[in-house]
Amino acid sequence: MTEVILLARVVLMAVLVLSATAKLLDRPGTLGAVVAFGVPARLVPAVAAGLPAFELGGAALLLGPGTVGRTGSMLVGLLLLVLTAAVVRTLRAGTSVDCHCFGQLGAGPAGWGTVARNALLVVLAVLGAAQLSSAPAALADLGAGVLAGLVLVLVVAAAVAVAVRGDGRAPLPTASPTEVPMVTLPDLDGVEVSLADVVADGLPALVVFTRPGCGGCGELLPELERWQNDEGPVHVVVVGSGSLADNRAEAAANPGLRVLLQQAGWVTDRFAIAFNPGAVLVGADGAVLGEPVYGPDAVRENYAVVRDGLLEQGHTARRAVEAHR
The missing domain is CATH 3.40.30.10 (Glutaredoxin)
Structure with a gap:
């Protein structure tokens, strides 16, 4: 059972790191998704910045010992439920919203497939909330191969997220042009x-x-x-x-x-x-x-x-x- 709990947390951590990194590298897309999901305008910047911060914080908690790891799993599960509820609300309203759940990697309309994916991640969060005395110790017991695999997953996730930087999306503007373009x-x-x-x-x-x-x-x-x-x-x-x-x-x-x-x-x-x-x-x-x-x-x-x-x-x-x- 220890291996199952640990695997659930490792997968969740990799997903969270990938999601947070991609959001940070695609801030305009993240802002647009937050607006499209109906967040009040005054809260958009805070929500867009808070989502990746929450994801990275949850990833850090997941490998903590005892109550820390369990709390991280529960918080991640709660976040997933909130995000899934937002997707379901837009789908029931017949609205097509670009998810940008994974930055440009997740660009495209959110659909029932998004809901199914999130449901699977919630199941992993429930498994991860089971008692595990010490995640670092459990990792050590499983051997260097698992540690190497975890590092590889995180490196690949970050590398893939970095790759979306060259997609041609306009950067978040800091100033406007001075004249209307002659077009x-x-x-x-x-x-x-x-x-x-x-x-x-x-x-x-x-x-x-x-x-x-x-x-x-x-x-x-x-x-x-x-x-x-x-x-x-x-x-x-x-x-x-x-x-x-x-x-x-x-x-x-x-x-x-x-x-x-x-x-x-x-x-x-x-x-x-x-x-x-x-x-x-x-x-x-x-x-x-x-x-x-x-x-x-x-x-x-x-x-x-x-x-x-x-x-x-x-x-x-x-x-x-x-x-x-």
């Missing part, structure tokens, strides 16, 4: 629109980035359609990524919505957008104001800033939003 994009009917021309009439613009399958994006689409058709003091430009067919299917329920389709994420990269939905404010002179914002609530706040005339030339979008609050 022309086709809408879903093939009509080309110049982003620079959008603000040529002296009105500010809110440029919103979306993609099919993004839960927060789908939530915003009806509002984006309404904003585009309002005769207010702001242009609303929606830039979509992904295939033409997927964007058409996503926009079908909002026939008045105009989406400009980008290829290979060029415009997303130019605006330093880390994940969707993201948005930037563009002043009447074509200058990008402030840093990108993320999530439905932040996009709504930025729209309210320009709609209510609170955006003044020379002020960043962030200052305007804070003043509005």
